[in-house]
Amino acid sequence: MIAFAVIGLLLVRRGLRKGKHARWLRANGIPRSAEVIDAERTGAEIGDIPLFSLILEVESPTGKYRTSVVELLPPEKVELAIGSRVRVLVSPRNPKDVWLDAVES
Numbered sequence: 001m002i003a004f005a006v007i008g009l010l011l012v013r014r015g016l017r018k019g020k021h022a023r024w025l026r027a028n029g030i031p032r033s034a035e036v037i038d039a040e041r042t043g044a045e046i047g048d049i050p051l052f053s054l055i056l057e058v059e060s061p062t063g064k065y066r067t068s069v070v071e072l073l074p075p076e077k078v079e080l081a082i083g084s085r086v087r088v089l090v091s092p093r094n095p096k097d098v099w100l101d102a103v104e105s
Helices: 002-028 075-081
Strands: 030-046 049-060 063-072 085-090 098-103
Touching: 002 098, 030 063, 030 075, 030 098, 049 075, 049 085, 049 098, 063 098
Parallel strands: none
Antiparallel strands: 030 049, 030 085, 049 063, 085 098
16 A cells, blocks of 8 residues: 555656646747657557657757657547647757647648
């Protein structure tokens, strides 16, 4: 029983840290355009919706580079996501650290 409580506290702490980092990226991230190149299932699910690792090709002033972001997507939307243009916010500290902002029209 104690082990479950410790694991639960660690997961909550991790979630709070990720939320804080996401807020920081939304406030300080550099807007860039990216293309979704591929999507890979992570094996994790929230409810019945799987998490996917989206492979992105980000455009920057120094050229294009690839990175990934984990997103919750229904499987039927994954095929539509591949090849689409998205806006991302890139960390000024680490260009591979991105936040998926919105789908471009």
